[in-house]
Each structure stands twice: as structure tokens, then as C-alpha cells.
Amino acid sequence: MAPKLVSFKACPFVQRVAIALQYKGIDYDIEYVDLGNPPEWFLAISPLKKVPLLIVDDTVIFESAVINEYIDEAYPPKLHPEDLLKKAINRSWIEFCNNISLYTFQLSIKESENEFKDTLELMLNDFDLVENCLEDPPFFNGKQFSLVDSSYAPVFQRLNFLEQIYKPIITPERYPKLSKWKHNLMLLKAVKDSAVDDIQAIYYKLLWTRQGYISQFLSEKEYGKRPTKSTY
Numbered sequence: 313m314a315p316k317l318v319s320f321k322a323c324p325f326v327q328r329v330a331i332a333l334q335y336k337g338i339d340y341d342i343e344y345v346d347l348g349n350p351p352e353w354f355l356a357i358s359p360l361k362k363v364p365l366l367i368v369d370d371t372v373i374f375e376s377a378v379i380n381e382y383i384d385e386a387y388p389p390k391l392h393p394e395d396l397l398k399k400a401i402n403r404s405w406i407e408f409c410n411n412i413s414l415y416t417f418q419l420s421i422k423e424s425e426n427e428f429k430d431t432l433e434l435m436l437n438d439f440d441l442v443e444n445c446l447e448d449p450p451f452f453n454g455k456q457f458s459l460v461d462s463s464y465a466p467v468f469q470r471l472n473f474l475e476q477i478y479k480p481i482i483t484p485e486r487y488p489k490l491s492k493w494k495h496n497l498m499l500l501k502a503v504k505d506s507a508v509d510d511i512q513a514i515y516y517k518l519l520w521t522r523q524g525y526i527s528q529f530l531s532e533k534e535y536g537k538r539p540t541k542s543t544y
């Protein structure tokens with residue numbers, strides 16, 4: 313039986329799992345849940361009440377980084393580097409990416425311009441650290457695509473969406489290697505196929521629903537009257 317990915321269309325953590333599955337060419341089923349009104353079956357099997365879940369036969373695996381470790385061990389080709397120390401460092405930067413993902417979420421909900429800009433600065437400072445440990449392009453470890461790449465790609469995609477309504481965030485002047493890395497990841501088929509076709513529209517709708525500072529850059533003409541704030 314094909315593994316089943318339990319998903320929310322706009323979730324970057326689901327997407328990092330989808331990228332690993334896509335990159336390895338694994339057949340999988342997908343079931344979407346509405347996190348604003350989660351079904352009972354989902355609440356019953358998700359210990360943290362979060363997506364993603366990967367259901368393999370009847371076993372439920374949760375936490376995206378752990379799911380990707382499973383996928384990497386269960387299906388070839390190996391995406392983690394073989395070298396133990398390198399693998400450990402890769403895991404560290406995947407963990408670090410969780411922080412950055414949190415900043416991208418906060419950017420969507422911060423209410424004032426100052427709060428938004430402060431969060432952006434914190435995120436950019438984190439990206440300075442990533443810039444300093446990048447190998448030569450195309451990917452985080454150089455030539456070989458890895459699980460680190462699958463973790464950062466969804467964040468980069470959302471930053472691209474933000475940049476299109478706000479202004480450049482990851483500039484080549486401050487981030488010469490990282491901006492190339494971001495560009496290369498966006499071109500990858502596994503990344504393109506890891507989200508629904510209308511992910512950009514879904515993302516902007518979510519920004520509109522959240523009504524943070526950044527939603528000012530979306531137009532009422534397109535999205536209708538400003539709604540009462542909500543997370544999903």
C-alpha cells in the first residue's frame with residue numbers, strides 16, 4: 313500500500329516531506345485536512361494535532377524532519393550525506409530551518425510595520441549564518457541534493473511570494489550564495505510538484521485571512537472586504 317501524506321495545502325512542513333517523496337519518485341496518496349475545522353479522525357491520530365503525518369500501512373509517523381529521516385532510510389537514493397559528521401551538521405541546519413519557518417509564519421501575522429520589520433531582521437540575521445556555511449551551488453552540500461534542501465525550499469518559495477508583493481528580501485548583495493541556492497531550488501521539478509498548482513493564490517488568501525501588516529500589500533479589489541483575523 314502506498315504511504316499516505318496527511319496535508320494542509322499551505323503547510324511548509326508538509327511540503328518538505330512532499331519534496332523528499334517527489335525527489336525519490338515514491339508513489340504516495342495525499343489527504344488534505346482543514347486545520348481550521350480539523351476532522352475527528354485526524355485529531356485522534358495526530359499526537360500534536362498538526363500536519364504532516366505519514367501513514368505507512370497502519371503506522372502514523374509525525375514531525376516532518378522525522379518523517380523525512382524515515383523516507384530517506386526506507387527508499388533509495390540516500391539524500392543525507394554518508395559521512396557521519398556531515399550528516400549530523402545537515403541535521404543541525406534542518407533544525408535551524410524550523411526557526412526560520414517560524415519567522416516566515418510570524419511575518420504573516422505581525423500587525424505593525426515595526427514588528428514586521430523586526431521579525432524580518434531576525435530572519436535575515438539567521439540567513440547570514442546559513443550563507444556562511446553554504447557549499448558551492450547548486451545545493452546546500454554542493455552537487456548532491458539533500459534533506460536540507462527539501463527543508464529550506466518551502467521557506468524560499470514563501471519568501472518569493474512575499475517578495476512579489478513587498479520588496480526583495482534575499483538580495484544577491486547580502487546573500488550571494490544563498491540567493492543562487494534559492495533560485496536553483498525553485499527550478500527543481502520535485503519542488504514544483506510538491507505543492508498544489510495554486511499554492512501562490514492559497515498563500516495570499518492565507519495572508520488575507522491573517523490580516524497582518526503584510527496583507528496591506530494585497531488589494532481589497534481582489535480579496536474582498538477585510539475579514540476578521542484568523543490563523544487558517
Ligand SMILES: N[C@@H](CCC(=O)N[C@@H](CS)C(=O)NCC(=O)O)C(=O)O
Pocket residue numbers: 320322323324325326347361362363364374375376377
Ligand atoms: N514541527 C512540526 C510543525 C508542523 C506544523 O506546525 N504544522 C502546522 C501547519 S503548517 C499545523 O499543523 N498546525 C496546526 C496547529 O498548530 O493546530 C513539523 O515539523 O512537522
